[in-house]
Amino acid sequence: MAKFCYFGFLILCFLGSVHAQLKMNFYAQTCPKAEKLVEEYVKEHIPNAPSLAAAMLRMHFHDCFVRGCDASVLLNFTSATKNQTEKTAAPNLTLRGFGFIDGIKRIVEKECPGIVSCADILALVARDSVLVIGGPYWNVPTGRRDGRISNASEALNNIPPPFSNFTVLQTLFANQGLDLKDLVLLSGAHTIGISHCSSFSNRLYNFTGVFGTQDPSLDSEYATVLKARKCKSINDNTTIVEMDPGSFRTFDLSYYKLVLKRRGLFESDAALLTNPTTKSFIDKLAQGSLQDFYAEFATSVEKLGRIQVKTGSDGEIRKQCAVVN
Ligand code: HEM
Ligand SMILES: *[C@@H]1O[C@H](CO)[C@@H](O)[C@H](O)[C@H]1NC(C)=O
Ligand SMILES: *[C@@H]1O[C@H](CO)[C@@H](O)[C@H](O)[C@H]1NC(C)=O
Ligand SMILES: *[C@@H]1O[C@H](CO)[C@@H](O)[C@H](O)[C@H]1NC(C)=O
Ligand SMILES: *[C@@H]1O[C@H](CO)[C@@H](O)[C@H](O)[C@H]1NC(C)=O
Ligand SMILES: *[C@@H]1O[C@H](CO)[C@@H](O)[C@H](O)[C@H]1NC(C)=O
Ligand SMILES: *[C@@H]1O[C@H](CO)[C@@H](O)[C@H](O)[C@H]1NC(C)=O
Ligand SMILES: CC(=O)N[C@H]1CO[C@H](CO)[C@@H](O)[C@@H]1O
Numbered sequence: 001m002a003k004f005c006y007f008g009f010l011i012l013c014f015l016g017s018v019h020a021q022l023k024m025n026f027y028a029q030t031c032p033k034a035e036k037l038v039e040e041y042v043k044e045h046i047p048n049a050p051s052l053a054a055a056m057l058r059m060h061f062h063d064c065f066v067r068g069c070d071a072s073v074l075l076n077f078t079s080a081t082k083n084q085t086e087k088t089a090a091p092n093l094t095l096r097g098f099g100f101i102d103g104i105k106r107i108v109e110k111e112c113p114g115i116v117s118c119a120d121i122l123a124l125v126a127r128d129s130v131l132v133i134g135g136p137y138w139n140v141p142t143g144r145r146d147g148r149i150s151n152a153s154e155a156l157n158n159i160p161p162p163f164s165n166f167t168v169l170q171t172l173f174a175n176q177g178l179d180l181k182d183l184v185l186l187s188g189a190h191t192i193g194i195s196h197c198s199s200f201s202n203r204l205y206n207f208t209g210v211f212g213t214q215d216p217s218l219d220s221e222y223a224t225v226l227k228a229r230k231c232k233s234i235n236d237n238t239t240i241v242e243m244d245p246g247s248f249r250t251f252d253l254s255y256y257k258l259v260l261k262r263r264g265l266f267e268s269d270a271a272l273l274t275n276p277t278t279k280s281f282i283d284k285l286a287q288g289s290l291q292d293f294y295a296e297f298a299t300s301v302e303k304l305g306r307i308q309v310k311t312g313s314d315g316e317i318r319k320q321c322a323v324v325n
Pocket of ligand 5: 208210211
């Protein structure tokens with residue numbers, strides 16, 4: 001874009017960059033095989049490691065909530081910059097699957113060097129992985145460019161912690177242009193994947209800050225089972241728990257049913273029942289059809305994927321996803 005910015009083209013160019021936006025199959029001319037290569041890699045590898053589908057979806061979420069969907073989440077901490085990156089921030093300690101993205105990026109770079117952004121690869125991988133495990137399909141318009149900055153404290157400020165109450169969730173989602181319906185639908189991603197005990201053990205052992213207290217909004221029978229069989233101590237930060245036990249690899253409605261039974265794992269899940277609007281969305285989703293959930297999830301996750309994207313001549317196309325060029 002920049003090289004056309006002279007004389008009479010200036011205005012056009014200005015409008016062009018303001019309106020530069022994502023579009024379907026952005027790489028049709030520049031790297032026609034790109035999206036297919038991503039899809040093939042995912043189809044080949046996710047069946048052998050299905051738990052990565054959840055990891056990829058969560059990584060896409062964390063990426064988009066900090067500086068927009070610009071792959072900033074993928075940047076390594078380097079001694080050269082001395083900056084702590086998003087990866088090193090507490091919410092990112094439990095992200096997994098960085099190597100999977102790097103593997104795809106290498107293949108795509110071999111096909112067309114310097115053309116396809118890491119941000120687009122992550123958005124495509126999240127969608128394709130969820131599809132491979134039988135989940136919903138959504139459109140992924142492409143054309144995102146990669147950011148050059150990753151900042152740990154921005155991750156802390158923007159990514160909702162598991163102990164968020166309703167107000168915090170509403171605010172952090174609204175900051176990204178997402179409404180209460182999006183909050184409920186995107187939280188539905190917790191129908192797949194795992195959590196470490198440390199993400200919620202305060203609800204089991206130390207809810208009020210007095211050891212031995214339990215979160216009354218968590219079903220007490222479920223809490224007892226979790227304490228006896230899974231998270232046996234408050235210091236356990238290695239054991240993992242299926243968030244939707246029994247169907248943690250199936251993208252189904254059971255997350256909403258669990259939340260209604262007060263068996264959502266996080267305070268943030270339980271918080272969705274404390275507001276009449278989100279509670280009624282959950283009631284409807286839990287009783288509705290899987291197709292309706294999939295269609296509505298697709299709408300919200302597409303919205304997620306458009307948050308503050310860099311397009312046109314903003315940002316760069318990283319050569320390696322873990323480092324800026
Ligand atoms: C509403 C606020 C949210 C909070 C507070 C939250 C919090 C968390 C936490 C604490 C974990 C477990 C991490 C661990 O201990 O390993 C987790 C896992 C997960 N989250 Fe969320 N999350 C939220 C929203 C979302 C959204 C919007 C998505 C995607 C659309 C998402 C997708 C996932 C997935 C798929 C996992 C499982 C990851 C894995 O298996 O490695 N979450 N979330
Ligand atoms: C590191 O911080 C400096 C100073 O704020 C900034 O200019 C630079 O872009 C940052 N680098 C990364 C990778 O975030
Ligand atoms: C990271 O973000 C925080 C909060 O917005 C800001 O105060 C800090 O200067 C940033 N750090 C760097 C290295 O840019
Ligand atoms: C929600 O949590 C925030 C941050 O911890 C706190 O400031 C606020 O008072 C809480 N709101 C409610 C209604 O509990
Ligand atoms: C319980 O929570 C309080 C307040 O957050 C904290 O100071 C204390 O260390 C916790 N106790 C244990 C055993 O982790
Ligand atoms: C995990 O727990 C162990 C023992 O309580 C502690 O030494 C370690 O620092 C913890 N790790 C993290 C990442 O919190
Ligand atoms: C980024 O960090 C990861 C894990 O610390 C490491 O395996 C990888 O090689 C690093 N990537 C680059 C390009 O430095
Ligand atoms: C995946 C990842 O980069 N995890 C890092 C999170 O931060 C801790 C502590 O800063 C690192 O040790 C991890 O490697």
